[in-house]
Structure formats: structure tokens, C-alpha cells
Amino acid sequence: MQTAILLVAHGSRRDEANDxxxxxxxMFTEATTDEIVEVGFLEIAHPSIxxxxxxxxxxxxxxxxILPFFLSPGDHVTRDLANFRDRFxxxxxxxxxxxxxxxxLHSKLVELMLLRLSEGRQxxxxxxxxxE
Numbered sequence: 103m104q105t106a107i108l109l110v111a112h113g114s115r116r117d118e119a120n121d122x123x124x125x126x127x128x129m130f131t132e133a134t135t136d137e138i139v140e141v142g143f144l145e146i147a148h149p150s151i152x153x154x155x156x157x158x159x160x161x162x163x164x165x166x167x168i169l170p171f172f173l174s175p176g177d178h179v180t181r182d183l184a185n186f187r188d189r190f191x192x193x194x195x196x197x198x199x200x201x202x203x204x205x206x207l208h209s210k211l212v213e214l215m216l217l218r219l220s221e222g223r224q225x226x227x228x229x230x231x232x233x234e
Contacts, residue, residue, distance in 0.1 A: 106138035106163035108154045110183065111171040113143030120147045123171060138163050144178055151186045155199070165198040166190075172204040179204045 107130060111123040123141050131139045138161045142154025149157065151168075158166045168187060170179050183201045191199055205211065 103164045104138065104162045105136075106140065106158035106161065106166045107134070108151070108158055108166055108168045109139065109141050109171055110151055110154070110168055111141070111143055111147075112178065113145045113147035115146060126171065144182060151183070152190065155186070155190045159194055159197055163197060166200075168199065168201045170202065170204045174206065175204050 109123055109127050109130065111120070114120055120143065123143070127139050127141045130137075138158055140149075140154045140157045140161075142149055142151035144151060155166060155168075168183055170183060172179050179201070187199050187201055191197075
């Protein structure tokens, strides 16, 4: 069975923010070489979520996992993504499709945030040293 991952983010007017999802998709492609990996944005940026789902289908996906690049299970994850899934399934009932949980609270998230805290403090120290 050909499976696919649709990485989903909110979408931003800043290209740099949207580029992160594209870079993440490349990382997923390298890590999961046997899966189709596509991206979709909830709003503002392209491809949209329906376009991303369609791209997965056109590439031969028989099952699609919608994987949100969101921290919390807010309305976008719990309601909006389910609506996109349901509309897709109504048009393509032969393809299985489900929404995965968001990143959420996880012990690895604490490790990552402590790393970012350390990096931020180091940067602040360097900037303060430059201004003295």
C-alpha cells in the first residue's frame, strides 16, 4: 500500500516561515524514503491543504496521514483539519485519510525548548558584549 504524509502548517505572509514546512518535508522524505511527502497550508500560503491532498492522490497514495505542524489541539487541528479530511474523503472515498495529533506536550519538546533557551541566552550575551 502506498502511504503518504501531508505536513500541514498554518501559512504565513512571510516566506521564511512557510519555507520551514518545505524544509521539514525534505527532512521527512529523507527519513521515510518509502512514503510520499507533501505539504499543505491552512491559509495564506500555497499549496493549500486540498491541493496537498490532491497531490498525494495524484502520486498514487492509497492512505494519507495529515500531520499537523501545530503545537496544540486548537480549532485548526480539531475542527478545520477534520473538515478538510471529510471533504477529501467525500470526493475520493477509495483513499484512506486520517488526521494525526499535533506536536503537543512531550518530553522531547522540553528538551528542545531548553536547547532554544540556552541558544537565546547565548545570543543575548553575545549581543550585550557587542554593545558594550
